Amino acid sequence: MAPAIAPMKLSNLPENSFVKALAESSTLNSVPSQFSFANDSRGSHSDSIPIVDFSLLASDNPDQRAKVLGTLTMPLVNHGIPDSLLKAIIDASLEYFELPEADKRRYEAKSASDPIKSGSGSVINAANHRVHLWRDFVKSYVHPQFHCPDKPQKLRKVLAEFSEKTRSVLRKLLQDIGENLGLEKGYIDDTLKLDSCFQLYAANYYPPCPQPDQAIGIPAHTDHGLLTFLIHNGVAGLQIQHDGKWFNTNSPQNSILVNTADHLEIFSNGRYKSVRHRAVVNSEATRISVVMANGAAPDAIVRPAEPLVEQDGRPFYQPMKFIEYVETMLSNRLEGKSNLDCIKIQQDD
Numbered sequence: 001m002a003p004a005i006a007p008m009k010l011s012n013l014p015e016n017s018f019v020k021a022l023a024e025s026s027t028l029n030s031v032p033s034q035f036s037f038a039n040d041s042r043g044s045h046s047d048s049i050p051i052v053d054f055s056l057l058a059s060d061n062p063d064q065r066a067k068v069l070g071t072l073t074m075p076l077v078n079h080g081i082p083d084s085l086l087k088a089i090i091d092a093s094l095e096y097f098e099l100p101e102a103d104k105r106r107y108e109a110k111s112a113s114d115p116i117k118s119g120s121g122s123v124i125n126a127a128n129h130r131v132h133l134w135r136d137f138v139k140s141y142v143h144p145q146f147h148c149p150d151k152p153q154k155l156r157k158v159l160a161e162f163s164e165k166t167r168s169v170l171r172k173l174l175q176d177i178g179e180n181l182g183l184e185k186g187y188i189d190d191t192l193k194l195d196s197c198f199q200l201y202a203a204n205y206y207p208p209c210p211q212p213d214q215a216i217g218i219p220a221h222t223d224h225g226l227l228t229f230l231i232h233n234g235v236a237g238l239q240i241q242h243d244g245k246w247f248n249t250n251s252p253q254n255s256i257l258v259n260t261a262d263h264l265e266i267f268s269n270g271r272y273k274s275v276r277h278r279a280v281v282n283s284e285a286t287r288i289s290v291v292m293a294n295g296a297a298p299d300a301i302v303r304p305a306e307p308l309v310e311q312d313g314r315p316f317y318q319p320m321k322f323i324e325y326v327e328t329m330l331s332n333r334l335e336g337k338s339n340l341d342c343i344k345i346q347q348d349d
């Protein structure tokens with residue numbers, strides 16, 4: 001039988017306290033009630049997620065390219081980003097979480113538009129209760145303007161390089177996706193002003209949890225942006241939803257997991273679907289993930305692409321300025337509530 005949830009001993013837990021320190025407390029053998037999020041964190045194993053070899057995207061065979069680009073979640077290999085850089089960004093992110101709390105508290109979010117934010121976060125569940133998440137995070141806007149926490153010192157250089165390299169992978173992928181959608185070469189790049197594409201770096205730290213089925217790292221959600229890139233320290237935890245079922249993702253070492261996000265669903269008028277995913281926790285090992293959310297230029301208005309609307313007879317989503325969508329989403333803390341649902345145009349609207 002699962003041990004009972006501990007009584008509210010930690011009722012004075014500050015809103016934005018870090019989970020790392022709590023998890024390291026030697027007396028913790030159950031999940032404090034503020035974190036209680038009963039869930040079945042087991043996911044099925046999926047062999048059906050094909051691995052995308054980035055070099056194949058240069059293939060002359062359009063069918064080959066279309067096949068790989070039709071999938072929602074793609075572990076990308078041969079992407080050209082050196083393994084040493086992937087390792088360096090994970091290591092520098094880990095060093096950030098190991099800083100004294102006072103250094104991290106400097107970035108406690110005061111408003112959704114703060115370019116650097118750090119904390120652990122909470123959501124309001126369906127029963128209107130605040131639930132703390134079993135993860136610490138740091139997020140910073142890295143493009144078109146570059147922001148980065150001051151410490152650890154090495155983060156700045158590594159993050160700037162990671163941002164530059166991921167941008168070129170992004171533009172190549174989107175060029176092929178555009179072609180796959182039947183759009184003219186350069187159409188996505190021009191319309192969404194990808195020279196100034198928005199990039200948000202996020203690192204997540206999930207310490208071991210004494211009762212993994214009684215807490216959640218990040219509940220089910222979709223990401224803002226066009227494509228999200230994700231790497232991790234080799235500890236499993238990311239699950240994606242497909243046909244209502246949860247699947248574990250197990251991407252090969254040094255691959256980058258690419259997920260379709262909300263703005264590609266909007267832009268493609270629903271041809272690509274934003275991937276619903278969540279991060280579950282485990283009792284054994286600390287997990288770190290590094291995410292680069294890649295979107296349109298902050299001031300670009302994202303709407304379904306005109307040629308696709310013509311084919312479909314109507315747009316299925318309302319237009320919205322990219323950065324407004326992001327900031328609405330970053331301030332929306334209702335569990336399970338999606339921004340995308342709010343701007344979907346229903347059949348009888």
Ligand SMILES: O=C(O)CCC(=O)C(=O)O
Pocket residue numbers: 202204218223230237238277278279288289291
């Ligand atoms: O840590 C993970 O695997 C998921 C992270 C995530 O979904 C996010 O930061 O939006």
Ligand SMILES: [Fe+2]
Pocket residue numbers: 221222223277
């Ligand atoms: Fe996400």
